Amino acid sequence: MTELKVAIIGASGYAGAELIRLIMHHPNLELEMIISSQHVGRSLHTVYKHLSHYPLTFEAFEHTEIVKRVDLIFFATPPGISGKWAQSFVQAGKYVVDLSGDFRLESSSTYEKWYQLPAPQRINIQPAVYGLSEWFRESIQRSPFISNPGCFPTASLLALAPLLNQQAISTTDIFIDAKSGISGAGRKVLQPFQFSESNENLRAYKALYHQHIPEIEQIGAKLAKEEIRVQFVPHLVPMNRGILVTIYVTPLLPLTDQDLVELYHDAYRHAPFVRIRSHEYPTTKEVHGSNYCDIGFFKDDRTHRIILFAAIDNLMKGAASQAIQNINIRMGWKEECGLHFMPLYP
Ligand SMILES: NC(=O)C1=CN([C@@H]2O[C@H](COP(=O)(O)OP(=O)(O)OC[C@H]3O[C@@H](n4cnc5c(N)ncnc54)[C@H](OP(=O)(O)O)[C@@H]3O)[C@@H](O)[C@H]2O)C=CC1
């Protein structure tokens, strides 16, 4: 079995810490380098006590050293970092999975508008493929460069995709009410995320300008084969992890309840990490710490709408474990390799 030596850039952040935990349990991945800018020379256990028995030390970002020592690089850095470096690693023959949004959007001007950053300068290599594992397996299998989806787009698109793919809903009438735990914002402590500000509080944010809006619309359009427009409003919920999206759509086809059940089971019959829970309300606790996405739905005959629900763990299916799932797909390993565990409950 092929073994890959791995570097994580941004290993001291939340997504990086989850990658460390997952790689430690993966039979074909060996963690060679953990890279940070603030913690160079410190042992892993000085930053993360829960990973204290792993004898790893944070190293500085050194391009030549990374190229020399590893086969696979995960970027778990804020936007703007992988945009500068990821393509050069691909050019050097490495596998790259980028957890940030730098390569998700096809248009540079769209990136600049929504991320408020200069777009990555594209070099002449095959562009990154979008790593929504369940819908883009074939392109993931062929590419060394994978752009991992955002956490909200993962939940939203997995819920919407079976309907979009069948052109079964109005593409201008999609309302996504999204809720995220606080770890979605990363480890950096900013005022709105402080305990006193977020505990016993619930707030919406970035209703008109969230960077995941163009991502959902770009990928939704590929699935629907026509432009889509979404109204997307995220909310911050006082819990550590978890995303729940509630989506309201208007069917264009006369779908019965039974049609919906069959459509979803059929769409995900080869998807080990999507659990269809028709006529139930999935919860974040039921996917906590796992790579599952639980999807529920109801058809409302009174309003003629369909209501969809999807729950994921933002740091897992929304980030680190989907990144591992994508590498499993790319390498031709079993999709569940190293991800064979159930959610933590309660
Ligand atoms: N949190 C989540 O639920 C999800 C996050 N993501 C994306 O994954 C990426 C990581 O997120 P998350 O772990 O939450 O973020 P964190 O803020 O927790 O961690 C970011 C990491 O990047 C490093 N970093 C920060 N600035 C720089 C810099 N200028 N150069 C190099 N490294 C830097 C930090 O370490 P140090 O300062 O030591 O270098 C830290 O290890 C982000 O792009 C995020 O948007 C995607 C899906 C879900």
Ligand SMILES: CC(=O)N[C@@H](CCC(=O)OP(=O)(O)O)C(=O)O
């Ligand atoms: C709660 C919270 O703040 N969540 C973050 C999630 C963003 C994220 O993960 O960033 P990417 O764009 O790289 O996917 C947000 O809403 O901006």
